[in-house]
Amino acid sequence: MGFPTGISGADLVWRGEVQAMKFGTRFVMPRRIESLDQLDNGAFCATFANGRRVLAASVVVATGVQYRRLPIARLAEFEGTGIYYAATENEARFCRDTEVLVIGGGNSAGQAAMFLSRTARHVRLLVRGDTLASSMSSYLSSRLEADPAITIEYGTHAVGLHGGDNLEAVTIRNEDGDRTVASCAVFVMVGAAPNTGWLAELVALDDKGFVLTGEEAGALSPFATSCAGIYAVGDVRAGSVKRVASSVGEGSVVISNVWEHVRGLGRA
Numbered sequence: 001m002g003f004p005t006g007i008s009g010a011d012l013v014w015r016g017e018v019q020a021m022k023f024g025t026r027f028v029m030p031r032r033i034e035s036l037d038q039l040d041n042g043a044f045c046a047t048f049a050n051g052r053r054v055l056a057a058s059v060v061v062a063t064g065v066q067y068r069r070l071p072i073a074r075l076a077e078f079e080g081t082g083i084y085y086a087a088t089e090n091e092a093r094f095c096r097d098t099e100v101l102v103i104g105g106g107n108s109a110g111q112a113a114m115f116l117s118r119t120a121r122h123v124r125l126l127v128r129g130d131t132l133a134s135s136m137s138s139y140l141s142s143r144l145e146a147d148p149a150i151t152i153e154y155g156t157h158a159v160g161l162h163g164g165d166n167l168e169a170v171t172i173r174n175e176d177g178d179r180t181v182a183s184c185a186v187f188v189m190v191g192a193a194p195n196t197g198w199l200a201e202l203v204a205l206d207d208k209g210f211v212l213t214g215e216e217a218g219a220l221s222p223f224a225t226s227c228a229g230i231y232a233v234g235d236v237r238a239g240s241v242k243r244v245a246s247s248v249g250e251g252s253v254v255i256s257n258v259w260e261h262v263r264g265l266g267r268a
């Protein structure tokens with residue numbers, strides 16, 4: 001909404017950052033929170049990867065999801081030079097007139113294959129199972145099957161990556177054995193995980209690691225977690241719709257809850 005010709009993620013985030021700075025927000029980056037503890041006085045202590053700590057009366061968790069990787073040798077080496085986790089205009093441009101592989105059997109893999117088939121010479125979709133019926137919408141799998149620029153290979157997975165500075169070929173395996181196909185781009189679309197292990201001691205998570213909020217967490221407000229003073233918004237929240245606008249909306253709504261909590265501490 002509001003960007004009729006689209007906007008890159010980096011551009012959108014930069015504009016948001018400048019706007020937030022105008023309101024006095026302080027940014028600490030790039031820093032990863034490794035653990036969160038609650039002190040005896042109820043305050044929270046977040047520890048960064050570099051050992052620095054920050055004290056807070058309340059915490060809003062908005063750490064999103066991180067895309068799953070695959071256990072293939074040299075995967076990390078080719079990330080950004082042949083291994084991708086998103087299919088945007090940038091990657092499509094890079095793949096023009098080449099052979100690309102998409103790994104995964106869900107809707108995101110299907111959408112990526114459709115999108116890339118417009119520019120790539122050929123798209124090979126590697127699916128671990130022997131059908132897409134239970135993992136992909138039928139309208140999408142029908143379109144993939146009908147597209148001559150796309151080949152779906154069932155019961156197949158990637159086992160080796162080859163190349164120098166850039167990816168050049170991939171060894172794939174199925175019940176007939178291994179074969180190596182030339183490819184300069186592999187899109188890994190095998191789902192995402194919230195990586196909330198660092199929060200697990202303090203707040204209730206669902207079986208996939210997403211943070212439970214509202215009624216499911218026994219809390220009154222929709223973004224409150226099972227631990228008073230900790231809130232969760234956006235993709236990291238169990239049941240969220242995984243959209244920019246809803247994440248931003250949840251982030252703005254939750255702040256009144258945060259103030260209520262902080263004012264309540266003042267009265268205690």
Ligand SMILES: Cc1cc2nc3c(=O)[nH]c(=O)nc-3n(C[C@H](O)[C@H](O)[C@H](O)COP(=O)(O)OP(=O)(O)OC[C@H]3O[C@@H](n4cnc5c(N)ncnc54)[C@H](O)[C@@H]3O)c2cc1C
Pocket residue numbers: 031032033034062063064065085086087233234235236241242243244245247
């Ligand atoms: C390829 C792609 C295309 C998409 N297209 C659209 C679209 O067109 N429209 C739409 O509405 N939505 C789209 N989405 C979904 C949208 O990007 C997400 O719903 C939205 O970004 C979620 O916002 P968030 O703030 O919850 O999480 P994110 O935007 O994922 O932000 C989480 C941030 O937290 C940081 N973080 C994670 N762990 C830690 C930690 N331990 N310590 C410190 N920082 C941490 C991460 O580095 C990241 O910067 C798309 C997603 C993808 C992957």
